Amino acid sequence: MDMRESEESYYGETDMEEVKLNMASERRSVKGVAETYFEKETKSTFNEALTAKHILVIGGTGSGKTYWVTRLCQSLNTFIFVNTQEEVEVENICQAVTSTPEDILELIGEGYTRIEFIPSEDLDEAMGQLEEIRGIL
Numbered sequence: 385m386d387m388r389e390s391e392e393s394y395y396g397e398t399d400m401e402e403v404k405l406n407m408a409s410e411r412r413s414v415k416g417v418a419e420t421y422f423e424k425e426t427k428s429t430f431n432e433a434l435t436a437k438h439i440l441v442i443g444g445t446g447s448g449k450t451y452w453v454t455r456l457c458q459s460l461n462t463f464i465f466v467n468t469q470e471e472v473e474v475e476n477i478c479q480a481v482t483s484t485p486e487d488i489l490e491l492i493g494e495g496y497t498r499i500e501f502i503p504s505e506d507l508d509e510a511m512g513q514l515e516e517i518r519g520i521l
Contacts, residue, residue, distance in 0.1 A: 434459060450474065462497040464488065464521075466514065474500050485516040 478500035503510035
């Protein structure tokens with residue numbers, strides 16, 4: 385698996401504390417909004433999502449997309465979650481993780497039904513990986 389550039393090297397050490405404080409504050413407020421929405425709107429939205437062949441979830445950074453989709457996945461027996469940003473929420477609901485498409489069939493063969501896939505950071509390579517997964521399944 386490729387290592388991702390750390391936030392410290394991206395932001396610089398002096399700005400990192402301020403960034404962490406701002407992010408923590410935003411996450412608390414966004415998570416509260418997402419949880420409230422989740423409790424009020426989930427049943428009908430989940431039913432629609434669960435019966436759809438595909439779903440697209442769109443929202444700004446920190447708007448609760450991953451939170452909502454991980455809650456949706458908890459209602460599913462089987463899924464492969466493409467986790468491009470290595471979100472911790474996803475790790476908590478998956479049984480196995482891989483960064484190579486070839487491993488997916490092996491994991492399924494071993495009985496894993498909730499698989500996290502972390503694609504390459506290179507966009508062209510990641511698109512190729514996703515095409516390969518579609519071909520496997």
